Amino acid sequence: MAVFKAYLKIAKKNGWMILLYLALFFSLTVMFQSFAGETEQSYSAQSVPVGIIDEDGGRMAKSLVDYIGRTNEVKRLSEDEEMLQEDLFYRNVAYIVRIPKDFTERCIFGGEKLRVTTVPGTYSGYYVEQQITNFMNFARGYAGAGFTETEMADVMRERDSAKVTLVDVSGNAGIPLAYSYFYRYLPYLFLSVLGYVMGYILMGVRRGGLPGRMRASAVPIRRQNMEGLTASGLIAVGLWGVCTGAVFFMYGADFLSSGRAHWYLLNSFVMLLMALSLAHLIGTLVKTSNALSGTVNVVSLGMCFLCGAFVQVDYLSPGVRKAAQFLPVYWYESVNEMLTENSAIAGDVLEQVLGGIGIQLVFAAAFVCVTLVISRERTA
Amino acid sequence: MTFVMRLDDNGHYKKHGGKGMMISQKDSFLAVQGASRIQNTGGIKMVKIENLVKRYGSLLALDHFNIEVKEGEIFGLLGPNGSGKTTAINCILSLLKFDRGSIRIMGEEMTPDNYRVKREIGIVMQDVAVFEELNVWDNIDCFCGLYVKDKKKRRELVEEAIRFVGLEDYRKSYPKKLSGGLLRRLNIACGIAHKPKLIIMDEPTVAVDPQSRNRILEGICELNRQGSTIIYTSHYMEEVEQICTRIAIMDHGRSIAVGTKEQLKSMIKTGETVTIEAVVLGEKALSDIRELPHVFDMTYSGQTLTVRCTGAQHNLVRILNYLQNREIPFGRVFSELPTLNDVFLEITGKQLRD
Numbered sequence: 246m247a248v249f250k251a252y253l254k255i256a257k258k259n260g261w262m263i264l265l266y267l268a269l270f271f272s273l274t275v276m277f278q279s280f281a282g283e284t285e286q287s288y289s290a291q292s293v294p295v296g297i298i299d300e301d302g303g304r305m306a307k308s309l310v311d312y313i314g315r316t317n318e319v320k321r322l323s324e325d326e327e328m329l330q331e332d333l334f335y336r337n338v339a340y341i342v343r344i345p346k347d348f349t350e351r352c353i354f355g356g357e358k359l360r361v362t363t364v365p366g367t368y369s370g371y372y373v374e375q376q377i378t379n380f381m382n383f384a385r386g387y388a389g390a391g392f393t394e395t396e397m398a399d400v401m402r403e404r405d406s407a408k409v410t411l412v413d414v415s416g417n418a419g420i421p422l423a424y425s426y427f428y429r430y431l432p433y434l435f436l437s438v439l440g441y442v443m444g445y446i447l448m449g450v451r452r453g454g455l456p457g458r459m460r461a462s463a464v465p466i467r468r469q470n471m472e473g474l475t476a477s478g479l480i481a482v483g484l485w486g487v488c489t490g491a492v493f494f495m496y497g498a499d500f501l502s503s504g505r506a507h508w509y510l511l512n513s514f515v516m517l518l519m520a521l522s523l524a525h526l527i528g529t530l531v532k533t534s535n536a537l538s539g540t541v542n543v544v545s546l547g548m549c550f551l552c553g554a555f556v557q558v559d560y561l562s563p564g565v566r567k568a569a570q571f572l573p574v575y576w577y578e579s580v581n582e583m584l585t586e587n588s589a590i591a592g593d594v595l596e597q598v599l600g601g602i603g604i605q606l607v608f609a610a611a612f613v614c615v616t617l618v619i620s621r622e623r624t625a
Numbered sequence: 626m627t628f629v630m631r632l633d634d635n636g637h638y639k640k641h642g643g644k645g646m647m648i649s650q651k652d653s654f655l656a657v658q659g660a661s662r663i664q665n666t667g668g669i670k671m672v673k674i675e676n677l678v679k680r681y682g683s684l685l686a687l688d689h690f691n692i693e694v695k696e697g698e699i700f701g702l703l704g705p706n707g708s709g710k711t712t713a714i715n716c717i718l719s720l721l722k723f724d725r726g727s728i729r730i731m732g733e734e735m736t737p738d739n740y741r742v743k744r745e746i747g748i749v750m751q752d753v754a755v756f757e758e759l760n761v762w763d764n765i766d767c768f769c770g771l772y773v774k775d776k777k778k779r780r781e782l783v784e785e786a787i788r789f790v791g792l793e794d795y796r797k798s799y800p801k802k803l804s805g806g807l808l809r810r811l812n813i814a815c816g817i818a819h820k821p822k823l824i825i826m827d828e829p830t831v832a833v834d835p836q837s838r839n840r841i842l843e844g845i846c847e848l849n850r851q852g853s854t855i856i857y858t859s860h861y862m863e864e865v866e867q868i869c870t871r872i873a874i875m876d877h878g879r880s881i882a883v884g885t886k887e888q889l890k891s892m893i894k895t896g897e898t899v900t901i902e903a904v905v906l907g908e909k910a911l912s913d914i915r916e917l918p919h920v921f922d923m924t925y926s927g928q929t930l931t932v933r934c935t936g937a938q939h940n941l942v943r944i945l946n947y948l949q950n951r952e953i954p955f956g957r958v959f960s961e962l963p964t965l966n967d968v969f970l971e972i973t974g975k976q977l978r979d
Binding site: 247450452453454 | 737743746755757758759770
């Protein structure tokens with residue numbers, strides 16, 4: 246097992262680099278995940294202080310005030326030009342709406358515009374104006390359909406209380422799973438660590454007269470290759486084990502009870518195989534550590550940016566998405582996204598998940614074949 | 626005169642004139658005498674290479690290359706750069722496929738899959754072939770592990786190899802921290818740790834300081850004393866002359882002469898070269914010296930006289946007597962016995978280091 250041990254010893258020599266990448270990966274994952282969580286949980290409609298001068302006092306006028314007040318802070322004001330200007334100047338209100346007498350007849354049936362006063366160029370003004378326009382459009386729609394003022398007021402109130410029930414396909418109320426971030430960024434860790442470690446090992450084994458000395462030794466080449474592959478496999482599985490252990494440690498119960506844990510594990514393991522085969526190809530091609538560093542960075546960062554690891558697949562332009570389909574990480578991320586969005590992996594979803602995993606395996610096999618051809622050409 | 630020597634179908638050396646010249650009867654006798662002596666040296670054949678031909682495209686790297694190495698020998702392959710030494714070694718080790726011929730090691734045909742034979746071979750490559758990421762001990766242990774499975778035995782062998790090459794103080798050092806000489810010693814330790822019967826060393830002293838070189842050469846002789854047969858390639862004739870029991874001189878992929886250094890030197894006319902500096906000679910004196918017994922070649926340039934004589938004794942005395950009798954003053958005087966370079970020069974018409 247001399248070759249096996251040599252591989253592991255060279256990998257051990259690069260242990261600090263593996264630890265550095267792991268530390269970096271875990272820190273960034275936790276950081277991004279916490280940022281993402283904060284943004285989603287803190288979302289709420291913007292509340293703007295709106296001044297109301299209600300000269301009508303009718304049912305529809307009250308309905309409009311309630312509509313505005315649902316998302317904004319309503320302040321009743323009296324018609325005093327000086328006071329109103331003062332309120333606007335000190336930002337006690339950002340928007341003033343005047344509801345005229347005979348509001349229903351004049352503004353809803355008659356189409357007269359509401360008189361408003363706002364601080365010019367403020368977003369809050371546009372925001373309130375949009376809400377008022379919505380109300381008026383609905384009310385005019387009902388009026389056109391022959392509703393009376395009382396009927397309109399009732400319908401508008403019912404509209405307000407109407408509830409939308411979303412089908413929770415993902416099983417997590419649409420909130421992204423914490424560990425989905427971890428698995429989304431995982432290709433970068435695999436591609437970087439395996440790329441560097443395998444690259445250094447394979448460059449070391451190919452250096453100077455070493456291949457000749459190894460080939461002339463008493464251990465058959467096939468056996469040497471097997472030992473090398475076993476060592477590479479062990480390193481890769483070790484890396485996967487550390488990552489999986491970290492998932493269990495950080496998200497334990499949530500992850501295991503999701504019913505998708507085994508799919509995440511399978512997808513990441515296939516990704517690992519692909520990364521390992523690609524790392525072998527890179528290690529076979531590069532000759533210097535500078536070239537290795539450049540290649541690994543371009544491949545890992547490039548794939549992760551283009552394929553939806555760093556930027557979600559949905560946000561990629563159609564052109565980029567089309568190009569990314571020729572890269573294995575895209576299929577990993579697609580499967581990952583499907584696992585995040587669907588609690589039940591069955592039917593079409595199952596087919597797509599298996600398809601994505603299969604394509605990754607095909608990529609892995611292709612990289613292995615190219616590596617073998619190059620190695621054979623070199624030894625011929 | 627440019628000519629090469631080849632083994633004919635009967636196993637005898639034949640000289641071929643570079644320009645279609647016929648060889649003299651005397652030359653032919655010396656060549657055949659050298660060849661017949663090789664056959665009489667006795668010993669079990671460790672390596673036998675017959676009519677090996679290796680081409681790189683249109684380049685003929687080995688041209689019917691023949692050698693026999695007997696057990697217990699330090700066999701030198703001497704030749705200028707590009708003469709085919711490394712190609713021959715790579716063919717012996719089955720690292721290269723050859724076009725024609727056969728290689729037998731310890732009586733068995735050498736093939737890439739003959740691991741029984743490979744187990745008994747140690748190699749010291751021309752390029753240092755060690756793992757930069759492993760320290761001295763781990764490197765030797767790794768390469769020894771390719772031959773010896775038993776961990777305890779291997780530990781002993783590694784320690785022995787470290788002591789043998791004098792790297793006791795560098796066990797934990799990494800190759801990058803070693804000097805060129807120490808690195809070469811590590812390279813040797815990696816090749817010999819498993820105590821092989823046959824050690825093939827391809828220019829192991831290239832770019833090594835004189836102190837390390839001496840240590841390496843002493844080590845090679847010690848390995849030979851311990852029972853290993855050694856094939857040693859070099860383009861340093863002094864090294865080959867110093868340690869090799871038999872030598873094959875290579876040029877253009879052919880073994881042009883094989884024998885002990887004495888046999889090789891006896892193949893050429895030059896037995897002694899006398900050089901006299903600061904001497905002023907007229908035409909008469911030059912003619913007289915040329916006519917002295919055993920003188921076969923003479924050059925006079927820049928007041929330096931170089932006289933080449935056949936192997937007979939008293940050449941120097943005769944020349945000096947002539948000068949003294951005619952009261953011709955002269956400066957420093959040198960007398961040199963032929964070197965392997967002279968052998969190479971006389972056989973090929975060019976210097977070994979050309």
